[in-house]
Amino acid sequence: MLIRKSAGADFAGIWAIINDAAHAYRGVIPADRWHEPYMRASELLKEIASGVVFWVAEDDGSLLGVMGIQDKGDVALVRHAYVAPDAQRLGVGTKLLHHVEELTDKPILIGTWADASWAVDFYQRNGFTVVPPSEKERLLHKYWSIPERQVETSVVLADERWMDSRG
Secondary structure, three states, rough: OEEEEOOHHHHHHHHHHHHHHHHHOOOOOOHHHHHOOOHHHHHHHHHHHOOOOOEEEEEEEEEEEEEEEEEOOOEEEEEEEOOOHHHHOOHHHHHHHHHHHHHHOOOOOEEEEEHHHHEEEEEEEOEEEOOOOHHHHHHHHHOOOHHHHHHEEEEEEEOOHHHHOOO
16 A cells, blocks of 8 residues: 555545545434535635645555645644545554654644544544543634534544643
């Protein structure tokens, strides 16, 4: 498996992985936050334009997973981490996460749906800690541009560097 920075030609594959993998959210996240497709192509273009740099996991020319990282000044955000359904539980997400972690020396924050227990568990297994609710709201308002309803229904996880900086 190769981890590489995405190229323009990867756009359709990235978009497909995000929307295929996001079907796991259907019936789990609040119904008012689910829509089909989960992410429109225009939203993905907007994320790229806002500085999300995507990395892909590839095997024999097929994209297996995608994970973005976004520099936000004093922290980096892991954004839009998805693995193709038929490649899940094979270590793809872990390899992508470890790769993007090595790209920065800044503290890393990750936002995800509170009810997506598999995602929260994945990040916790990889050394991230759920921040307290009061801190979650501050962080989501400071570093993300998401609707208030999404703030209410999300969690933020932080790496050891961020946790250590808070004492």
